[in-house]
Amino acid sequence: MTSAPTGRALPARELIAALTATFTGLPERAGDTAEDGPLGWDGYGRSRARARERTGEAEAVVCGIGDVGGTEAVLIAFEFGFLGGSIGESAGERLENAFITARDLGLPVVSLIASGGSRLQEGMCALTQLQRVARQLVRLRAAGLPHLAVLAGPVTGGGWAALGAGADVRVALPGAQIGFAGSRVRPPGEDPRAYTAEGQFAAGHIDEIVPAAGLGASAARWLRLLTTPAPGPAEPPAALRAMPPPATGWEAVQRAREPSRPGAEAYLRAYFTERAQLAAPDPGLLCGFGLRGGRSVAYVAQRGTATRPAGFRAATRLLTLADRLAVPVLTLVDTPGAADDAEAERDGVGPAIAEALAAVAGARIPVTTLLVGEGGSGGAAALTSAGHMWVTPDSYYAVVAPERAAAVFKRGPGEDASMAEQLRLRPQDLVGLGVARGIVPMG
Template sequence: MAEHTAARGLVESISRGFEEFEPPARPTAVDGPLGWPGYDEQRARTTARTGADESVLCGRGWLGSREAVLVVFDFAFLGGSVGEAAGARIVAAFEQARELRLPVISLVASGGSRMQEGICALRQLQAIARACLLTRRDRIPHVTVLRNPTTGGMWAALAAAADVVLASPGAAVAFGGSRVRSAADTGEAFHAEGKLADGQVDQIVGDAELPGALAELVSLLHPQRFVRPPEPAPVPAALTSGELPVTGWDAVQRARSADRPRAQAYLDAYFASRFEIGGDRAGGRDDRMICGFGDYDGRTVAFVAQTGTANTPPGFRTAARLIRLADQLGIPVLTLVDTPGAANDQAAERGGIGPAIAEVFAAVAEARVPITTLVIGEGGSGGALALTAPERTWITSDAYFAVIAPESSAAILKRDSAEAPELAGLLRLRPQDLLDLGFVQGIAD
């Protein structure tokens, strides 16, 4: 192989000390497994032109202060297509990641399965999907970067299966490439920005920012950083005065105050650095549900934070995704509760708000890692309770938690809305009431 190829140049731009893995031995046949006329000559010409002997380069290198396994595609080599040899390299790289306990970083630019190898190329998708699954089961994180273009099987079997999905600005991303879909099918849905809006991509990251973003993710998610079993995330310090509300209605008004500290302020105070992910992987995004991983005193903590609004189905599905990913990797979780209640309009109902909240309840119930909750504002009914950790919940002095908002309580009881303050008292929703009732373990100070 030549000393410098497009893939190697990309590797050198994001890492240092790269060592290529020895490619797995593969049986050879004239013109490939199908005997495709001229296939060997085509490969030879491509190697002479690009300096690469295959469409993927696999090895290990340093990103910041941590090592990772790198799987890098070279689109100049037959459109980054994957046949038997390339598939074997990818699978072997994931095997190395499991043996070495290193995260996987895949940088994908591919048109899919290699046509000249037919079904022998297509079945590589099954082997790659299984390699991704085994790596996930071993609690090894996989971060992918969608480069231009990422289409076909490498999007569906490899990149879309990653734990964190980044994308290059303007990159074409679609299951069907531009040459095989209808000419009328164009637009944002087939590009990275559309995938971001549809919840299939976590962040768009430019080439200049990519080395730093990958180094931060590798540091936060590196398996060697975690202890087993993980200790709970410490309760964040309250950003308020600590004076308790006198009445239930006072508690409600304080929680609704525009001057009250919100989730961003708590996250800024708690974490030295953090990386946010977003999107439910099912077509939706709710940026008012903030999810990600952060560095707290040298430890990685996952977080889900509500921002004082009514969250939508994609928000709850994203929260469930984050909790499950943290549980898979063995990372403790911090949830910040602050919502008047889940969205209940027609769009939310059509989007499956009930099943989405159910996903969060299940993710919390199933989690093997500890979850710590701080209620920092409104705790409105099931939309707040879904993110609340049983037996590890604290509350600030300017927050409340209730089975339903006082105004809605009045409506259900067919009472005048003016009676909401009285009902707030009957609901016993103040922080000190919740402590007496055993719902919270303490009031944060």
């Protein structure tokens, strides 16, 4: 599993210095007592000795505590120059100790990863370290503490599958090699771009690509957002347009469909002073964390298009993470409905909606919803917090769009407007029906 670098991998101490100037190392073992490891691999002891001499490190993992932009955190840094940053028993013990320390002190964890995966010279004894790491990740989550991974690259094999991909937030350096298969073992003829930070970002597996010079600022921002939750429910945003309630249902539909109407991005800009986005492969959905009044609120925002399965899954990931970190959530609903084409069905739109519905319904933290445009059927319901929804004057919410309702009842196209009246979908209708708590005023 051990991979060779595609470019110069940053040394562990250089990665640490990019984040903090106050690093204090944790007590660590020097390494295995057996000269050639648990398998008696010929020459393994000599290889480790050369690695120690070359890097100045006793193992492939360096662990300690440091202040990252005002947030104290446990730092785990991999030294790729030490046998490709591979994970054996000694490295696994260091990783375990770092996570235990984080739980004991109530600190977040930042992993700076440059690892080819399991150390071949230790065989199955190395591979079992993946379960050891996974167990510690589960316990960190149960303690409500966040884990940020900085993928410095190369990050392959178990370094990616067990530690990097298992983090709550994943940040990568540009051009870093990232993938389960390293360059020496992947199938021939494969597109190498799929194994890069940019390829993983496009697929939605990485949240942000940051140059090395920006790592400190990025890590500080994420830690601030993940560790300073607002104390109560998110207040609904103020309306961005002042207007009287619509006179008819069809007027409500037309207002909500106006291209010039303020959308999710305008509401997010007005609401937050700072934001950081999580990956969302569906361009019609935004999700992440933002600061309001100096405290963190998580958000999921639809952008007026049919939400695809990947969008609902991204929303579920955000809701699950926010719930675990006790960060309140704001959802902005604006969609004509869920995508219902054949591709969406093959991608599991039904199960994806079910997971989002369950995440909202099962959240222990407060979820606030503001309807800012179209509220179309199950695509909107999946991200609506029952009993905690407000609406803007230029929005509507319906069990199905008027045109589709007319088709269901075999009405002609000229009856869309009358169908909108029967559906009682205006903002004031929603308040009267008890579906919405109120129409938000202009801020």
